[in-house]
Amino acid sequence: MRPEAAPGATFNKGHLLLHAALILGSVGMLLPFGWMLATSLKSPPQIFTYPPSLVPNPVVWRNYLDTVQAMPFGRFYLNSLFVAVSVTTLQILTSSLAAFAFARLRFRGREALFLVYLATLMIPFHVTMIPNFILVRYLRWFDTFYALIVPTAFSVFAVFLLRQYFRGIPVEMDEAARMDGASSFRIWAQVIMPLSGPVLAALTIFVFLGSWNDFLWPLVVSNSNATRTIPVGLATFRGQYNTDWHLLMAGSVIALLPVLLVYVFAQKRFVEGITLSGMGGR
Amino acid sequence: MTASASSQTSVSRWRRYRPDQQWEAYLFLLPSFAGFLIFVAIPVVASLALSFYNWNLLSPPEFAGLENYSQLLTNDRVFRKVLFNTFYFIVTIVPLQLAFGLLLAVALNQGMRGLEIYRLxxxxxxxxxxxxxxxxFQWFFNRDFGILAAAIWELAAETGLPIRPPDWLNDPDWAKPAVVILTLWKNTGFTMVIYLAALQGVPTELYDAAKVDGASPWQRFRFVTFPMVSPTTFFLMVIQMIGAFQLFSEAFVMTQGGPAQATLTIVYYIYQMAFEFQRMGRGAAVAWVLFIFIFIFTLVQTRLQRRWVHYEAGGES
Known part of the structure; x- marks a missing residue:
């Protein structure tokens, strides 16, 4: 990435115009967040007055209390956190083991099997969604964490991404370890994985965020507040408080806050994680 | 490296597999492969089979042959609407998103201060x-108390122009643009960041050479920037198109597919069929139609790319 413009960088008229345009665009991007926050702090009469204002007066903090009393957002947080951490851990574990085999071990059928993996990369999740739903019901996993976690604990894409990266690590590294009598498992754990920090970090952010924000699958398999994640909980909340915009916006703020906070403080990692994984590791 | 270097074939055969790594490799693959088989491979086949049956999960499945597909293609008015809506979203979202993303990336790539904050x-x-x-956005687009409508009313009052805010979410003609705006707001940042990375890989010498030749800023964009980032444009086009094909949550939450099914998409229709009407077979058939569309469109784009995507000699293709 090109470094920031050095202090004292040229500051010309063109740049000034560009800044004006970019600031205008930024206001547009931030407006929905501001509108959400403002509404979440208004009383219902303030909400339904014209013209609308971006500054709540008086500020009604109570909305947040009412929101968490109306819907167990704390529970949704825990559910989301549990699901996202489990899915991320399992996906990276299963995928890195498989990617190691594809990248480093020599076995019969390696290329053919990898092709089978790749072939399914293009199939949208929606094709497998209905059979997975039927399977989940058959296993009596409906509305349990198993249904939320297990089917998403495997990823062809992650295998592909990690295999590409592992292949870039010099073979001499593991051959040296093998000379010293290290088993394949030790090479995976103590040579390959430690050398894959950047791609693992990127993948972790990508998978975690994807799981945290996932909507369709959790919507289909959870049916009670005990298993609802943040997005599904928020959608359920909307179903029950259809026009209570002060509460709905407070709920949205609650839903967004943790991710946005982490994002603001770890912007670079987020952008890297999403772009690297989004680009398929190119 | 090895003693058998004299014989090329024996080396390559040795490289292909090693008996002592055989079982080990299968062990490494087992967790991933078991999951792959149970939750991806078998469901793909099951979903295809299911699409030839009628099944509401209560009574036993009934074989229906191609009925689910033929009904969709000949008899289902809603599905025609669904297809139209989905294509509407593709032809609006994809080009707009690429254009805005590239515009922003070019703007941010001028070596100005504040890149990080804008990107943030x-x-x-x-x-x-x-x-x-x-x-x-549902609240934002609200006609009576939304901030967007208020801004338009104010503008009308100030300028005396006869403009009125549309009833975004209750007017079939305006609900689609509302979904498009939401999607652009949500995803343009991604396109921008990918383009930014591509722009930073364009050698500065190319711009210097173009300047020496007296190229205008537009010409430099048209004949240097655009061809140099065309592989990125192609990549983004394909993944954004696939994303637009799969549009669901935006419409599900903001417009519930309405008004008058104006924002019902293919994935929404799968959801409705399977989980609202309990028609598993029909839902699976719609999912396969989606897959076939994605497959064909990706294939066509890959074919067409040769005409306009510029790869550096020796670069990856």
Whole structure:
């Protein structure tokens, strides 16, 4: 990435115009967040007055209390956190083991099997969604964490991404370890994985965020507040408080806050994680 | 490296597999492969089989042959609407998103101060939960108390122009643009960041050479920047198109597919068929139609790319 413009960088008229345009665009991007926050702090009469204002007066903090009393957002947080951490851990574990085999071990059928993996990369999740739903019901996993976690604990894409990266690590590294009598498992754990920090970090952010924000699958398999994640909980909340915009916006703020906070403080990692994984590791 | 270097074939055979690594490799693959088989490979086949049956999960499945597909293609008015809507979203969202993303990236690539802060802001919606974003936009587009409508009323009052805010979410003609705006707000930051990375890989010498030749800023964009980032444009086009084919949450939360099915999409229709009407077979058939569309469109784009995508000699293709 090109470094920031050095202090004292040229500051010309063109740049000034560009800044004006970019600031205008930024206001547009931030407006929905501001509108959400403002509404979440208004009383219902303030909400339904014209013209609308971006500054709540008086500020009604109570909305947040009412929101968490109306819907167990704390529970949704825990559910989301549990699901996202489990899915991320399992996906990276299963995928890195498989990617190691594809990248480093020599076995019969390696290329053919990898092709089978790749072939399914293009199939949208929606094709497998209905059979997975039927399977989940058959296993009596409906509305349990198993249904939320297990089917998403495997990823062809992650295998592909990690295999590409592992292949870039010099073979001499593991051959040296093998000379010293290290088993394949030790090479995976103590040579390959430690050398894959950047791609693992990127993948972790990508998978975690994807799981945290996932909507369709959790919507289909959870049916009670005990298993609802943040997005599904928020959608359920909307179903029950259809026009209570002060509460709905407070709920949205609650839903967004943790991710946005982490994002603001770890912007670079987020952008890297999403772009690297989004680009398929190119 | 090895003693058998004299014989090329024996080396390559040795390289292909090693008996002592055989079982070990299968052990490494087992967790991933078991999951792959149970939750991906078998469901793909099952979903195809299911699409030839009628099944409501209560009574036993009934074989229906191609009926689910033929009904969709000949008899289903809603499905025609669904296809139209989905294509509407593709032809609006994909080009607009690429254009805005490239425009922003070029703007941010001018070596100005504040790149990080702009990137922070423009990328913020990408990490946002779509359900919350769709809720805010539903309120944002509200005709009576939404801030967008108020701005338009104010503008009309100030200028005396006969403009009125549309009833975005209750008017079939305006609900689609509302979904498009939400999607652009949500995803443009992603396109921008990918383009930014591509722009930073364009050698500065090319611009210097173009300047020496007296190329205008537009010409430099048209004949240097655009061809140099065309592989990125191609990549983004394909993944954004696939994304637009799969549009669901935006419409589900903000417009519930309405008004008058104006924002019902293919994935929404799968959801309705399977989980609202309990018609598993029909839902699976719609999912396969989606897959076939994605497959064909990706194939066509890959074929067409030769005409306009510029790869550096020796670069990856």
């Amino acid at each position: 802001i423009y990328f913020m919606p990408v990490v946002t939960t779509i359900v919350a974003a769709a809720l805010v």
